[in-house]
Amino acid sequence: MDVEDWKSQIKRGSLEFCILLLIKQRPYYGYEIISVLEEYPIVAAKENTIYPLLRRLLKGEYISSSWQESTEGLPPRKYYTITEKGNDYLNAMSLEWDNLLTAISEIKGALNHG
Amino acid sequence: MDVEDWKSQIKRGSLEFCILLLIKQRPYYGYEIISVLEEYPIVAAKENTIYPLLRRLLKGEYISSSWQESTEGLPPRKYYTITEKGNDYLNAMSLEWDNLLTAISEIKGALNHG
DNA sequence: TAGGGGTACTGTGTTGTACGATGTATGTGT
DNA sequence: ACACATACATCGTACAACACAGTACCCCTA
Numbered sequence: 001m002d003v004e005d006w007k008s009q010i011k012r013g014s015l016e017f018c019i020l021l022l023i024k025q026r027p028y029y030g031y032e033i034i035s036v037l038e039e040y041p042i043v044a045a046k047e048n049t050i051y052p053l054l055r056r057l058l059k060g061e062y063i064s065s066s067w068q069e070s071t072e073g074l075p076p077r078k079y080y081t082i083t084e085k086g087n088d089y090l091n092a093m094s095l096e097w098d099n100l101l102t103a104i105s106e107i108k109g110a111l112n113h114g
Numbered sequence: 115m116d117v118e119d120w121k122s123q124i125k126r127g128s129l130e131f132c133i134l135l136l137i138k139q140r141p142y143y144g145y146e147i148i149s150v151l152e153e154y155p156i157v158a159a160k161e162n163t164i165y166p167l168l169r170r171l172l173k174g175e176y177i178s179s180s181w182q183e184s185t186e187g188l189p190p191r192k193y194y195t196i197t198e199k200g201n202d203y204l205n206a207m208s209l210e211w212d213n214l215l216t217a218i219s220e221i222k223g224a225l226n227h228g
Numbered sequence: 229t230a231g232g233g234g235t236a237c238t239g240t241g242t243t244g245t246a247c248g249a250t251g252t253a254t255g256t257g258t
Numbered sequence: 259a260c261a262c263a264t265a266c267a268t269c270g271t272a273c274a275a276c277a278c279a280g281t282a283c284c285c286c287t288a
Binding site for chain 3 (some may be wrong): 051074
């Protein structure tokens with residue numbers, strides 16, 4: 001039970017949130033998502049985490065996917081797009097996220113306010 | 115897989131963070147912690163979640179405990195105090211928490227910056 | 229005497245996610 | 259031949275939150 005363990009606990013939920021935040025902006029393919037998240041160690045995750053997560057989101061119809069050929073002999077890519085249901089879900093998550101930030105900041109200040 | 119599920123995922127790690135943030139300020143007893151967290155639905159949790167969590171923190175020596183008599187015939191209370199190790203742990207968590215907030219805010223703005 | 233609230237704790241089992249390990253395929257570079 | 263990057267995938271495990279259900283004790287009130 002050290003900080004590394006805690007970091008992997010924190011990713012629970014945060015990862016899903018980050019991925020939907022990304023895909024909301026434009027279609028991303030799996031490997032690309034992994035690369036983007038790699039820039040932020042706190043939410044970095046490998047294939048064995050991201051692909052199952054994407055499959056879960058697909059299954060829940062929060063995102064949809066479509067294959068697209070790559071130029072220059074690269075393997076084809078599976079692009080993910082957010083659905084309307086996914087957008088609703090993301091909005092609900094954003095609200096709860098704000099609640100969490102509020103809770104933490106009030107808890108931090110508990111001494112001063114009673 | 116709805117927002118309720120996501121909320122319980124988000125609690126992983128956040129709960130531990132909140133409890134250490136609380137206890138850092140002054141000693142709290144278990145029932146008191148549960149009551150305080152109840153005010154924030156996003157981090158609210160019942161006995162069967164909080165007590166095992168406190169036991170984990172005790173076992174890892176992030177907190178220590180001591181019994182104290184209550185006035186007016188109330189049952190004695192077990193007060194939890196943060197240890198030095200717990201403080202170090204909490205500081206490390208705070209850093210990672212900031213990293214998470216930064217990551218999310220940058221991911222939200224990915225369209226505008228590249 | 230029955231019920232409710234404060235206070236601490238235990239046990240069993242389910243669920244869901246991160247993650248370690250591993251596999252499959254293609255193309256490029258050495 | 260071998261490593262490395264791109265790209266997607268599966269299997270199994272560990273662990274925290276949590277549902278549900280208890281034990282035990284003391285006080286106060288209806």
